[in-house]
Amino acid sequence: MGPITLDHYIYLSTALFAVGVAGVLIRRNILVMLMGIELMLNAVNLLLAATSAFRQDSDGQVFVFFIMLVAAAEIAVGLAILMMVYRNSRSIDIKHYNRLKG
């Protein structure tokens, strides 16, 4: 096992992002799809933090902080929408979101 360079983090984050994309594509449960989005956000966070540490520049970690803020707001609103749709359709299947088109 050689030394760990920034390249390792690039491949790690890319693979984690792909796992998140696959999760959003293959599942129909909205909760799990939201978690797939969280996985993608965390892949980006990890790459930003690694780049920031390797290049000795703190801006990347500040961006990670902002991404976390936006993710928290997004999840709060997303789960509220989920609760609203669940109350109307008694289901958390993504197909009920077809009704939201307007």
Add this chain to the structure above:
Amino acid sequence: MISFAFYLLTGLLFVAALLVILSRSPMASVLWMVVAFFAITGHYVLLNAQFLVAVNLIVYAGAIMVLFVYTIMLLDLSKGVKHKRTLFVRLAGIVSGGLLLTVLIAAMRRSSETAVGDLAQVGQTSLVGLVKPLGIALFKDFLVPFELSSALFLAALVGAVALGKKGGSD
């Protein structure tokens, strides 16, 4: 030793991430997601990003996952409704994810990464992840986005309450 910790955390992260998207029960997905967040926090420890360690544990493993668990508690999922895509769509999803991975890695390979150093050295010497430099950057260079994000949070709070209120708006 550092390499071993890196590969151990990476393996744990991928096992947890795959189980998040493959578990049958949403509750199991949430718990595996917590494991994945802890693995990511371990990566931040290796990078000496101390501020992100604390924030990741509090915001992600704490607040967001509690929100998920709370939502599952409010939903009645005991009826056992199947949420399954057809086999073709699942296969297409997996193939699409794999193709995205291939394209991204092919693009990354061409990039000329000039950052030097390895994790053992960066984890020892990196000071950019400590609370003080990040606080200075946050309140000097990023003050306006920081204040705007509080307005975003207020909007999200009001929106979540308005959406979650029983009876709806009309």
